[in-house]
Amino acid sequence: MPAKRASKPITITLPAAMARKVKARVASGAYESASEVIREGLRALDAQEAALEQWLKTEGAARLRDLKAGKAKFVPLDAAFDAVIAKIGKRGRRA
Numbered sequence: 001m002p003a004k005r006a007s008k009p010i011t012i013t014l015p016a017a018m019a020r021k022v023k024a025r026v027a028s029g030a031y032e033s034a035s036e037v038i039r040e041g042l043r044a045l046d047a048q049e050a051a052l053e054q055w056l057k058t059e060g061a062a063r064l065r066d067l068k069a070g071k072a073k074f075v076p077l078d079a080a081f082d083a084v085i086a087k088i089g090k091r092g093r094r095a
């Protein structure tokens with residue numbers, strides 16, 4: 001009986017810009033194949049999701065507890081966004 005393959009071929013469709021990026025990474029020699037590029041992208045996505053999950057369990061939960069206990073101040077998203085934009089604008093004027 002033949003051995004089972006460790007990998008399974010699939011077909012994906014990418015927007016032209018993404019396909020060019022995959023081909024460029026292979027052409028650069030950084031990857032042997034388009035499959036390697038996609039596998040690396042999935043590993044990066046897994047790592048990003050794991051990091052977010054860990055943050056939510058630790059820092060996010062702690063911040064929520066502080067907010068509920070009145071130890072932290074809630075800032076509406078629009079107000080926080082406006083403050084960031086204002087700060088960026090001040091930096092631009094100083095340059």
